[in-house]
Amino acid sequence: MTGALPGVAPMAVPPGAYLVVGTLLFAIGLAGTLLKRNALSIFLSIELMMNAVNLLFLTYARMRGDMAGQMIVFFVIAIAAAEASVGLAIFVALFRVRRTVDVDEIALLKW
Amino acid sequence: MPALSGELVVFTIASILAIGFALAMVLQKTPVRSVLSLVVTFFGLAIFSIQLAAPFIAVLQVFVYAGAILVLFLFVIMLLNLSQEATEEDARPIQRRLGFVAALALGGVLSGAALRAPMPKGVAPAITPLADEIPMIGRLLFSDYLLAFEALSFLLLVAAVGALLLSKRRFE
């Protein structure tokens, strides 16, 4: 593959534990996305979900001894930065028009 | 039960931190408190990254994510003066209930699936010392992932320009 992980030793913590924590964090983030009403909070929850996924990637990278996982995480972090900036700019613009960031108020595209 | 070691202890503490403050983030009413809870969660994740032999990622996590992105969030919150949080009841309780169920179910299913999936055996023995990690990452970025890297830089440029344009006041 891409390259072996440098300087590693066998894992002391079973990898399953990492996976469980990761999926748990993902579930929490998902709950936040579905249940919060503030648009910014929803966005934060989405960030949490992405990081949970990062954790999973790192776990698998460690398990397989492959650097590819870490590279993916690298890119994900960079892209998250870009996405956050644009998203927040949208929120700012939205707020100027609607004076609110409550998603339930911004339901224009209904039948 | 795995053998008790320092690593295990650190892992336990970090996971308690991460999960706990994640829950806090979701349950908080004020956006500012949510952001701060998330910062702590990210620190926990950074600890995980170190444990998973990805120190560079850990540093990135703290600098970029916690340090830049979440700060950006704080800026926006301050800018829009969103300290108050609307607390009226949901007009549609079904969303709450179903959402809860969905999140729970998804979390359960995913972890179950993850655990059941066949794990790769063991780990390849080390062939490069840890100190060579950053050079290795750099090498990879400029060889195997060159296209993605260049595209990423372009993406960042576009995002910067886009953010600027979107937040401009009307062109009067």
Add this chain to the structure above:
Amino acid sequence: MNQFWLIPVLPLAGFVVNGLVALLAASGRAEAERGQDQPKARLPYGQRLFHGVVGVGSVGLAAVLSFAALVPYVLESLKSPEGLAPVVQHVYTWMAAGDYTVEVAFRLDALSALMLSFVTFVGTLIHVYSVGYMQDEEGYGRYFAYLNLFMFAMLTLVLADNLPLLFVGWEGVGLCSYLLIGYYYDKDFAVAAGKKAFIANRVGDLGMVLGIFGIFALFGTADFSFVELAKRAALAPGAHISVYAVCLLLFLGACGKSAQVPLYVWLPDAMAGPTPVSALIHAATMVTAGVYLVARCSAVFVLAPDALTLVAWIGAGTAIFAASIGLAQNDIKKVLAYSTVSQLGYMFLACGVGAFSAGMFHVFTHAFFKACLFLGSGSVIMSMHHEQDMTKMGGLSSRIPQTFRTMLAATLAIAGIFPLAGFFSKDAILGATAASGHWALYAVGLFTAGLTAFYMFRLVSMTFFGKARGDAHAHEHAHESPATMTVPLWILAAFSIVAGFLGVPAALGGTDRIGRFLEASVAHPEIGEMSHGVEIGLMLVSLGVAVTGLVWAWRWYGRAEGPPEAVSAQASAFYARTGALGKLVADKWNVDEGIEALVLSPFRKIGTFLWRGFDSLVIDGIANASAFLVELAGDLMRFFTTGHVRNYALAFSLGALVFILYVWVR
């Protein structure tokens, strides 16, 4: 010369040039005349010259090339007793499927050389005639373009080396027939006649196509090498029933094109087209394509004797049937049309009794005298200011002498008077019929010869002899046609006189050159021997019958002095004498009405039912119902677009959940 492809392509080029120029000129004229209601006028001289030169020149050049190709071939083949091998020019591969290919290739052998000779020669003469005849028409360029296109198709048909290419020409001549019959497109009856011709042809074409498939199935090839295979009876095993079917199918195609019963109905109506078109297409060339097809496939027909018998009976039946109708027609062109159908019946009779070369000989001679008759009738019509009804003619022999003399010669030829061409070819047919033992068919053929002589001389008598009837003004101004029209008449009349000498039978001391020439290409089944004495006796009998017919016709129609009532009195006397039968004959045996009632009416009813009952209700119903269902579904699905983002996110999650579960469980 070997470049046979030039022969069809030259008229094609003529078509393209004439067509384009005619189109451009017409659109230019329409621009100039917009708003003014001009009657159709003749084209300016320069344009007519151009169209005429291109039209005549392309065909004339093709004729020259044809003769350059076939004269050496014929001379060479006459030197050796079994003739020459065919010369094939391969142009390109049209279709290829596996090992089998269909080529565009042209073949020159005895049969196609014969067809080529008179098709190009008579065709050129008719083109020259048309220069004079059509000069008042506004569609002059269009006419020559279509005529050239027709020559292209006919020459492709004649020169084709395989059945598919022949079929291309076959369809092409049908198309041009439609275009030219409907040349006067503002006249409803002409348009209807064109459609009738095309549709009747189409019915025959069905048989033709299936026949071609059958030939391919039987012999594994559709190029004329199957003739060799058929001669050796080298069939696919167990194919004997199929041979009958294939022969009948091919004959059906021939019936459509060559106007045999029951597909003859289009030919009389086709007289709505210009007279030179009738001469070329419906007398000399296109209608003979069916006979040509049968002669080409003669080796296959020989393998199915019952099919041949059917051919003979249909031919004889058509001959007498059409002759009977011709007796009572008053339109000069209609008489000639029915005469053509009748003579074509003779040709099929010949093929049916196995005398294929006699049939082709009659094709050859018929082309000359029938074309002469049609062109002559055109000359008569022109001089009588477009009058076609013979009851309004009479006494024209002194006014249009050249037309009179040429038509008289052609009439004697078709009646079978010694020593003109028709005598030899018709007697070859009747002699072969008798020799083969089909005495019933011989009787029919003999009687029809008498009828032929009768109605043809009736035509001549009503037109040229006696007192002038009808419009006195038209009679006074009747004058001979210009040289472009009379010269072809003379040439054709000359050939009508001498063309017979190609086939002088042994009984009269000749060598039957044409029969021996064609031996290489057509089948020569054993017909049966007749002594020369019997043969000469039969010839005298048929000569007597023909003379009887001529004399009778002259007595009834030729010496009518007195006022017009006498003639129509004579005409009704004709019906009175023959009673109900005469009425039936006069009404063309009500065939058209029969077809309308038996075939066309039911089709129309079925069509209407399918339209109202099926198409409107069922198919439209399905379409409308599906649209309605989509609308209904849309109305129901509307409720999912709440506008709340969180609902959408929820939907995502639930969907993802289902998907993961599905993958897991599998």
